[in-house]
Amino acid sequence: MPPLLDIPAALELISTSAHALAEETVPLHEALGRVTSQAILSPEPAPLFDKALMDGYAIRAEDLAQSAGLSTSSLSPSLRVTGLICAGQTPSKSLAAGEAIQIMTGAPLPSGTTAVVKIEGTTRKEDLVFIHESTAVGANLIRRGAVMQPGQLVLSAGQRLAPQHLAGLAELGIVTIPVKQKPTLAILATGDELVPPSEKPGPGQIRNSNETLLASLALQAGCEVQRLGIASDSLDELTLKIRQGLAADLLLLTGGVSAGMLDLVPQALTAEGVEKIFHKVDIKPGKPIWFGIKRQPKTCLVFGLPGNPVSSLVCFELFVKTALRKFSGITPTIAPAIEALAAVDEKYTSDRPTYHPAFIDSTGSSTTARTIPWQGSSDLQATLSANGMIYFPANSPPPKKGETLLAYRWC
Numbered sequence: 174m175p176p177l178l179d180i181p182a183a184l185e186l187i188s189t190s191a192h193a194l195a196e197e198t199v200p201l202h203e204a205l206g207r208v209t210s211q212a213i214l215s216p217e218p219a220p221l222f223d224k225a226l227m228d229g230y231a232i233r234a235e236d237l238a239q240s241a242g243l244s245t246s247s248l249s250p251s252l253r254v255t256g257l258i259c260a261g262q263t264p265s266k267s268l269a270a271g272e273a274i275q276i277m278t279g280a281p282l283p284s285g286t287t288a289v290v291k292i293e294g295t296t297r298k299e300d301l302v303f304i305h306e307s308t309a310v311g312a313n314l315i316r317r318g319a320v321m322q323p324g325q326l327v328l329s330a331g332q333r334l335a336p337q338h339l340a341g342l343a344e345l346g347i348v349t350i351p352v353k354q355k356p357t358l359a360i361l362a363t364g365d366e367l368v369p370p371s372e373k374p375g376p377g378q379i380r381n382s383n384e385t386l387l388a389s390l391a392l393q394a395g396c397e398v399q400r401l402g403i404a405s406d407s408l409d410e411l412t413l414k415i416r417q418g419l420a421a422d423l424l425l426l427t428g429g430v431s432a433g434m435l436d437l438v439p440q441a442l443t444a445e446g447v448e449k450i451f452h453k454v455d456i457k458p459g460k461p462i463w464f465g466i467k468r469q470p471k472t473c474l475v476f477g478l479p480g481n482p483v484s485s486l487v488c489f490e491l492f493v494k495t496a497l498r499k500f501s502g503i504t505p506t507i508a509p510a511i512e513a514l515a516a517v518d519e520k521y522t523s524d525r526p527t528y529h530p531a532f533i534d535s536t537g538s539s540t541t542a543r544t545i546p547w548q549g550s551s552d553l554q555a556t557l558s559a560n561g562m563i564y565f566p567a568n569s570p571p572p573k574k575g576e577t578l579l580a581y582r583w584c
């Protein structure tokens with residue numbers, strides 16, 4: 174038997190086979206979860222004007238200098254109040270020596286202002302305000318352009334847009350966003366034993382959990398998902414559904430890729446003109462994974478994922494996500510592992526590189542990870558208490574508590 178393809182080589186083949194998708198523009202309110210296709214530069218400064226950050230008085234801090242630090246009202250410096258500015262108004266006069274202008278949070282500063290003193294640090298007596306709080310130059314105000322200059326980079330290309338990104342764009346008036354097209358991803362579960370989750374399985378049958386798993390992973394990864402349902406182990410039925418799936422950017426099949434008599438997926442794909450790039454990788458779980466590409470009339474990447482649910486999950490996280498990242502221009506294309514400390518003495522060893530379901534905890538001062546009890550690639554229920562996986566290199570002593578290990582978060 175020739176040696177199995179190793180994981181880095183498989184990832185590299187996926188990365189070079191996948192192409193970057195075209196771009197489109199979408200309105201801001203439709204951009205959540207999409208990936209920027211170009212760097213976005215700011216058209217204007219932020220904030221747009223010098224503004225108060227507290228309710229209080231705009232002052233010239235220099236006026237307080239000789240009395241700074243005094244705390245009794247009788248000895249506090251006083252300034253003459255010459256006006257009031259609320260948020261949304263514009264100052265009608267500037268601030269002269271010895272003057273203060275009452276101001277509200279978010280209101281534009283009158284020219285000459287060098288600080289804002291909080292209302293709590295003052296006492297008002299008619300048109301005089303007594304300042305009890307030492308207030309340094311620059312206190313409680315922000316200058317025009319202090320957080321963003323025109324032409325400054327707001328977001329790089331390849332950024333998946335989260336709520337805070339959209340709000341940042343909204344603040345700058347950027348309402349048309351250049352993004353990568355959404356990848357279309359079709360899912361086909363194969364196997365005579367499968368029934369939909371809503372049905373009671375007959376003798377020897379099981380519920381199709383992989384469609385729910387893969388569709389959810391794909392939706393979370395920003396894909397447009399097409400569910401092709403279940404194909405029985407017959408070439409005719411497989412072929413019909415594969416033809417439908419090849420219209421997508423990416424087709425995922427589960428089951429039927431190992432060595433069983435009815436493992437027909439590789440042959441059905443080849444017959445439909447899908448060129449095999451690799452079959453089988455030195456990984457656990459997921460060894461029987463099949464990967465290929467249909468080039469004409471439209472490019473479609475095809476993964477035959479092993480039927481065991483945890484194999485499908487691990488293969489999606491590692492392999493399918495690499496293709497999706499390339500589609501959207503997310504860099505690096507191959508997602509890096511995170512370094513974590515073993516939370517306990519680990520026991521797991523294997524002669525195959527293994528991705529073991531794990532719980533990763535970032536709530537403390539350092540990120541820790543520990544494996545969860547798991548009975549192998551068919552044990553989907555174990556993953557309900559996991560949020561990621563730990564990488565165990567082949568034939569290596571498992572990490573002891575406190576030693577560094579490599580982990581991946583599922584998200």
Ligand SMILES: Nc1nc2c(c(=O)[nH]1)N[C@H]1C(S)=C(S)[C@@H](COP(=O)(O)OP(=O)(O)OC[C@H]3O[C@@H](n4cnc5c(N)ncnc54)[C@H](O)[C@@H]3O)O[C@H]1N2
Nearest residue numbers: 362380381382383428429430431432436478479480481484
């Ligand atoms: N002689 C060998 N047998 C097996 C090998 C091997 O190398 N030589 N590999 C094993 C490994 S590892 C895995 S993983 C499985 C993968 O096999 P297939 O991809 O061909 O998948 P099936 O045989 O169709 O199914 C495996 C298992 O998963 C269940 N399954 C299938 N589809 C679904 C679904 N949609 N939802 C939930 N569960 C599903 C299926 O009923 C089987 O129990 O092969 C080993 N055998």
Ligand code: MOO
Nearest residue numbers: 458459460484550
């Ligand atoms: O390697 Mo298989 O994917 O363990 O079940």
